[in-house]
Amino acid sequence: MPELPEVETTRRGIAPYVEGREISEVVLRQRSFRVPVPEGLENALVGRRVGTLSRRAKYLLVPLEPREGEEPATLLWHLGMSGSLRIVNLGEPPRKHDHIDLVMDGGRVLRYHDPRRFGFVDWLKGTVDSDSRLARLGPEPLSETFDGERLYRLSRGRRLAVKPFLMDNAVVVGVGNIYASEALFLAGIDPRREAGRIARERYDRLAAAVKEVLTAAITQGGTTLRDFVSGTGEPGYFAQRLNVYGRAGLPCRRCGAELRAVTLGQRASVFCRICQS
DNA sequence: AAGGAGCCCTGACAGC
């Protein structure tokens, strides 16, 4: 599923095929997503040239250069939990759940696929920073502004468990259930522990663990990148490296104890009672 | 005000 590393991989993968290209046609086979496709999006896009792609949290930002007399605008694309964007050749027939095509000049097509339709694409006028969804986001996890000191400071007085705290987008973005679980394992912290009662030193370790697991996943994403360009589908490349996520009832890779599952913030949380305290 | 619950959606799987 598209977590931050996969959104980043997607951005890198599609950029060479869309940046600097003009959108010649838009095919919408489905308008109903978590946010409906804005009215008139097709007309607004055709004839626009795509600028340099960027990413914020799990949002992919597609800037559109203005046509004559128009303002710049940006597409805000979220892949939800089952969405993917890939490049296909013009004329390749859509498969089930291939909902949106952006046909680029030169004959390549940016194709959006999303079985569960938890994702969406929205149209931003004006500056990206003014959008309410982006304005309240915390720092990027791989930036210098995210560190143990920030986790420590923001957690004081907070009584919720550390795992949902870490998944709060106001604290740090892009850390979903998988990476929160894995980072807490690497840092040796029990996911049920009250956020406000964790020492500074342990938060230093947690921040480092978040960076470590995300960096490793982005590196692995290189594999996904090639598959996605060649259109052969995505392998479960990261699954083999998971220590706790999806492994409830199985032995801990470090100590052999049976991994336990609890629910925190309506999310399944797997951890090792021996290695995490 | 913090934090929990509900909602959106469909495929995979378990249990009958």
Next chain:
DNA sequence: TGCTGTCAGGGCTCCT
């Protein structure tokens, strides 16, 4: 075999 029920997930809104 085919049905029904449950779960998964991010991020938003709505409640207490």
